[in-house]
Amino acid sequence: MQKGRERSAVLIAGPTASGKTKWAIETARTRGGVIVNADSMQVYGVLDRLTARPTPEEMAAAPHLLFGHVDPARRYSTGAWLADVREVIQAVEKENRELIFVGGTGLYFEVLINGFAEVPTVPEKSIQAVEKLIQGLDAADRLKLLAEKDPATAARIGVADPQRVVRALSVLEATGKPLSAYQEDNEAPLLEGFSLEKIVLMPDRSLLRKRIADRFQAMVEDGAVAEVETLLARDLDPSLPAMKAIGVKEIGAMLREESSPEEAISQAVTATRQYAKRQSTWFRNRMADWRFVDPFG
Known part of the structure; x- marks a missing residue:
């Protein structure tokens, strides 16, 4: 960044389907910022639609980093994400641009602000x-x-x-x-010394439930089934994080004809709603000092 310019970053959190992608793109275009992924599932390749990663058109609207850059066969950790973010911060600051972190993984935001402890690799x-x-x-x-x-x-x-x-x-x-x-x-926080704008997008619960259902139906129509087929064909360890993405198990059962498409979609929508509830609880409990916004209100 230019000498004398304040180091700043925008942090945009929120449950799944809360409109984070659109909000981040509008912020990036208005402020000339770079969008950095803070979602632990959107880091993985293959599952573009199933993890609701920004579309190619959305990616073209503003610079996006750390999206889909990890092979699903890898057990990507919070520490690995922070190592990648450290490089991103250095590169973006050289370009004199603002950082815009967006995602639904509360832990990622927490370690950005409060620091991270190095933990030995677990076998x-x-x-x-x-x-x-x-x-x-x-x-x-x-x-x-x-x-x-x-x-x-x-x-x-x-x-x-x-x-x-x-x-x-x-x-x-x-x-x-x-x-x-x-x-x-804990190691020193990566955003220590930054001026932070901290936002949690929190839509009305009934609207969020509807958006989750509509979005998963759209995912299925837009290639999510083929993504799961591709992933399962690799015969990866089922304990890998990418294999636990919501929809993999449900669509996998459908592909094996153990359930109908309607059952698979219903089960995945229920699981997504439960996940959104857990995310919302985290944000309310751990981010009480953030600015909560209803993006559709």
Whole structure:
């Protein structure tokens, strides 16, 4: 950036289907900014439509970075994302442009602002052992189990998202040390010293539910089924994050003729609505000091 110019960034969070892509593009075009992905599923290639990644036309409207750049066979971590973001920040600042982070992954925003703890790589066997351990547990039981093993992490996350519980318990399983112990020594935040505009898009709940249903139907009509076919043909480890994208399991069952298209769509829409509810809870609990906006109000 030019000498003397304030370092600034816009952070746009919100549940799935809340209109983040349109809001980010309008912001980028108005302010000459660069859009950086902060969604843990939109980093993966192949699943363009199923993860609601910006379309080629939307990508052409403003610079977009870190979208679809990770092979689904890779277990991409928060630490890996931060390493990529560090390079992005350096490059964008040289171009004297504003950073616009957009996505639905609350943890990504949290580590941008508060810093990140380096945690040892967890072997696959530890992850699989924990996944087997929590299989069949509901949210309350998952959180109870985590509270018994790592009470500090359980208190911090508040919501028993399966992936986050697996992450915490697998670290303990592999290292004998709770995740909370590593997080006591956070690295300096990447956005330290930046002037931040922090926005959460939060539509009316009934409208959001309708948008989720309409969007998934459009995804199916626009190539999501072929994307799942391509992904499943690679015979990847089902525990990989990309294989857990909402719609992969449901459309996979349809492709195997274990369910009808109507059943697959209904189940995926229900799962997406449940995910949106978890996201909204996170944002309200962890981002209370952000500006909440109804993008359609």
